[in-house]
Amino acid sequence: MSILHRPSDETLAAFAVGQLDEGLAVVVACHIEADQESRGRLRELRAVQGALLDAAEPVAMASGPSPVATAARPEGASVEAAPMSEGMPKVLRPYGLGPWRPIGIRIAMRRVEVPGADARVFMLRAGPGISLPHHKHTGFEWTTILAGAYEHEYGRYAAGDFDEADAEHDHTPRVDPVEGCTCIVAMTGSVQLQGWLGRLLQPLVRF
Amino acid sequence: MVSALALTADGKRKAGPVARGDWFVVLFDPNSLIAAIAHSGDRAAFAKLFDHFAPRVKGLLMRGGAPAELAEEVAQETLLAVWRKAALFDPAKASASTWIATIARNLRIDIARRETRSRLSQVYEILDDEAPEQPDETLSGAERDARVRAAMTHLSPDQYRVVELAFLEEFSHQDVADRLAIPLGTVKSRLRLALSHLRARLEDLR
Numbered sequence: 497m498s499i500l501h502r503p504s505d506e507t508l509a510a511f512a513v514g515q516l517d518e519g520l521a522v523v524v525a526c527h528i529e530a531d532q533e534s535r536g537r538l539r540e541l542r543a544v545q546g547a548l549l550d551a552a553e554p555v556a557m558a559s560g561p562s563p564v565a566t567a568a569r570p571e572g573a574s575v576e577a578a579p580m581s582e583g584m585p586k587v588l589r590p591y592g593l594g595p596w597r598p599i600g601i602r603i604a605m606r607r608v609e610v611p612g613a614d615a616r617v618f619m620l621r622a623g624p625g626i627s628l629p630h631h632k633h634t635g636f637e638w639t640t641i642l643a644g645a646y647e648h649e650y651g652r653y654a655a656g657d658f659d660e661a662d663a664e665h666d667h668t669p670r671v672d673p674v675e676g677c678t679c680i681v682a683m684t685g686s687v688q689l690q691g692w693l694g695r696l697l698q699p700l701v702r703f
Numbered sequence: 704m705v706s707a708l709a710l711t712a713d714g715k716r717k718a719g720p721v722a723r724g725d726w727f728v729v730l731f732d733p734n735s736l737i738a739a740i741a742h743s744g745d746r747a748a749f750a751k752l753f754d755h756f757a758p759r760v761k762g763l764l765m766r767g768g769a770p771a772e773l774a775e776e777v778a779q780e781t782l783l784a785v786w787r788k789a790a791l792f793d794p795a796k797a798s799a800s801t802w803i804a805t806i807a808r809n810l811r812i813d814i815a816r817r818e819t820r821s822r823l824s825q826v827y828e829i830l831d832d833e834a835p836e837q838p839d840e841t842l843s844g845a846e847r848d849a850r851v852r853a854a855m856t857h858l859s860p861d862q863y864r865v866v867e868l869a870f871l872e873e874f875s876h877q878d879v880a881d882r883l884a885i886p887l888g889t890v891k892s893r894l895r896l897a898l899s900h901l902r903a904r905l906e907d908l909r
Binding site: 537 | 741744749760771782783786788789800801816818820826844852855894
């Protein structure tokens with residue numbers, strides 16, 4: 497997997513601190529899971545947090561260690577093996593997934609239930625060679641490619657790549673003619689879809 | 704490591720100045736203390752970790768604008784998690800400070816987003832369990848921390864301040880702008896510059 501498109505430093509920092517809307521964070525997490533370099537950068541940002549903890553001015557605690565703390569034995573090092581669903585990012589395990597629903601010819605969508613998120617999160621699966629609906633939007637549209645690829649004027653986005661689009665973008669991604677494309681998308685604001693496919697999709701996007 | 708363990712071998716807390724001065728800096732070895740908790744449920748080791756880290760977690764959160772009670776709660780919960788999860792601490796992945804800062808962040812997120820049934824802290828835990836980088840690129844957590852600290856000394860005071868505030872979770876970039884009485888755009892550009900400086904320094908040190 498050779499990843500070309502990554503989140504900006506600010507996006508990754510906001511992710512590291514826990515400031516991102518959870519819907520946007522989930523899409524960033526899907527990219528980080530797939531990308532060794534971003535994982536390394538995230539570790540560095542966490543080290544910044546560690547350094548800031550060391551530099552913090554201590555404030556006296558009102559009470560010492562709670563007796564509860566040491567009443568129980570520390571846990572063993574066992575790590576529970578969670579079941580792996582095939583081809584799905586592990587970071588999606590905590591979330592519910594809706595069923596795949598066809599929303600057009602060779603396009604299907606499934607919801608990712610992210611409680612408390614302002615962004616709407618969904619997975620999109622498109623057949624080889626089709627164009628995704630031409631659209632404009634008012635907020636963010638962040639995408640991580642899970643399989644296959646698409647291409648638009650900013651380049652080709654393949655598995656693991658992260659596409660950080662904002663309201664400036666007005667694009668029509670073309671799906672890879674051989675592999676098709678499956679991606680996870682978080683959207684904030686409203687989207688105006690154009691064309692006949694857009695009119696079909698519109699009621700579904702505004703869920 | 705041996706000497707720090709020997710200090711706590713009698714299972715009692717040593718009397719005297721445990722939290723201040725050079726003497727303490729030399730002897731305070733959080734990795735050994737965490738190991739002592741993992742291996743033998745060493746309460747004296749826990750007390751030392753608590754005395755060192757709980758007030759810092761509390762201080763960091765309060766600096767970020769958290770009320771004292773909330774900061775105290777998070778600090779207590781963080782150290783409780785250190786006790787419970789000591790066996791999961793891996794110095795190859797992160798230094799003790801970084802590990803503890805991460806636990807505090809996850810708890811802070813859980814508490815802040817409690818009503819919304821957030822699962823974000825689970826997402827962070829899943830990512831933390833991911834395999835590390837290529838073996839030849841793997842640094843121990845302590846080495847990575849040392850490099851990051853070295854890189855942070857090269858930030859200008861203005862940049863350091865923006866990074867510091869931007870990394871306190873209570874603060875949005877707008878809050879940082881209000882605090883420093885500078886425009887939002889300046890916060891964003893200063894932060895962007897600081898992060899890219901950090902990145903460049905870290906690449907030099909690689």
